[in-house]
Amino acid sequence: QHSVKVVGSADKTVDCGAEQTLLDAFLRSGVYLPNSCNQGTCGTCKVKLCSGTVDQPAVSETVLSADDQASGFVLACQSSPTSDAEIEVPLDAGSGPAHPLRDLQGTVHEIRELAHDTVALSVGIDEPLSFSAGQYLEFVVPGSGQIRQYSMANPPSSADRLEFHVRRVPDGAATDRWIFDTLEPGDPIEMRGPWGDFVHGADTDAPMILLAGGTGLAPLKSIALEALDQTPDREIHLYHGVRHRGDLYDVDFWSELRESHPNVHYNPCVSREEWPGRSGYVGDAVVADFDSLRGYVAYLCGPPAMVEAGVKACKRRRMPGRHIHREKYTPAP
Ligand code: FES
Incomplete structure (x- = not known):
């Protein structure tokens, strides 16, 4: 020491x-x-x-x-x-978000298929976790000592049952060889956190643009739910970008949220195939939908290229840089 x-x-x-x-x-x-x-x-x-x-x-x-x-x-x-x-x-x-870092022992509650290669992993913990919407935990992959990072998709208000979105990586140590293979309800999971400074700034109720790529949707779900907890009529525009239609997930959840909250706008965008919905990239969709984003705040999470294009799109529509929060996410094998 x-x-x-x-x-x-x-x-x-x-x-x-x-x-x-x-x-x-x-x-x-x-x-x-x-x-x-x-x-x-x-x-x-x-x-x-x-x-x-x-x-x-x-x-x-x-x-x-x-x-x-x-x-x-x-x-x-x-x-x-x-x-x-x-x-x-x-x-x-x-x-910053001063939640003390700690080691957590979780127990798998449920593994639910969200899309052909993505699951929602629900993990119970004994002592509720204090965290800010947008933060992540590190998982210790059993047997390998490797670490993987997953953002909480639940809001901080439901802190004893955590939800994570996990996309399969072919032959991935954490996915193909663990979460998608042997992991079952009741199994223990070793975790530590919370980490990260991609967090919901709860001090404003400015209208919000959320740009997600793939499972970058998870922290944005937490942020959106917390924002709606605080201000039920908060204006929220979610753009979820995926390559193929089959990669979309949580469609029912967002569609229902849109039904119950007319102030929530849900825009799934598919970039690599034609489908009856919106095609193309999330950044282009934002530019097409808004003449000006002055007075808005944005949260972006996804692969680096998507995040960079999304930041450019927000700036092009005159959103000041300090209102743009971003987290780049690269899936580990
Ligand atoms: Fe240390 Fe990224 S947090 S380099």
């Missing part, structure tokens, strides 16, 4: 094990740090090492610039202390 003194947004000393990352130790102790991928690829968790030493695998300059690295910045999600240390965290970090 090493003592890590936090300076900046919090003034606290945190214990961090030699095998533990700084981010893990901080979040468990209630010191919030911006974080997104927890895999060393996004650069969101950079902090300054003021004194002491850490062990960190080589970091690409596209994630942490050479200048930053020379000035002592490290990635908190990749670094473990090798001595007592002092770490400066960003001053505005105090405003």
Whole structure:
């Protein structure tokens, strides 16, 4: 164990094990740090090492610039202390979703087929999880020690039964060889979280654009349900993009929500085949539907190319960058 003194947004000393990352130790102790991928690829968790030493695998300059690295910045999600240390965290970090990180033991409640290659995994937990709509958990894949990340699709108000959307990856360690193969109701699941800073900003009831690609729909479902809990007549426009019609899922859920809430607009978009509904990409559909998105907020989650195109579409319709929240999602094998 090493003592890590936090300076900046919090003034606290945190214990961090030699095998533990700084981010893990901080979040468990209630010191919030911006974080997104927890895999060393996004650069969101950079902090300054003021004194002491850490062990960190080589970091690409596209994630942490050479200048930053020379000035002592490290990635908190990749670094473990090798001595007592002092770490400066960003001053505005105090405003993040400060739900303490914890280990969770879940029990599979139900595995429900949503589409030909996608299931809804419902997991019960003993102690309700405190999280913000949009955050995710890490699952430990049994036998392999590998980690997979899945966003909660349920809103924080139903925090003892968590819902995840899992798409099959051919020969995937977590999917073809576990969730789609041997996993059954009653089985235990080891998880930890919550992680991430893609969260619903509950301080506004501005009309909302939700752009989802594939199972990127999960966190947006959580965000939409929380927004409607708070403001039942909140204007919400969901665009769910998939390649083929058979990839669409949760159609009944959204269609019923649209029936019960005239303020909810559901637009499934299929990009690789003609069908009676909307064809093309979600970003193009938004541009076609709106002349201006001033005064709107947007949440985008899906594959990187979809998210980038969606951000461009929102900006083209004059939505300010600070109102655009995004999370890129790449399925792991
Ligand atoms: Fe993405 Fe650390 S690099 S959270």
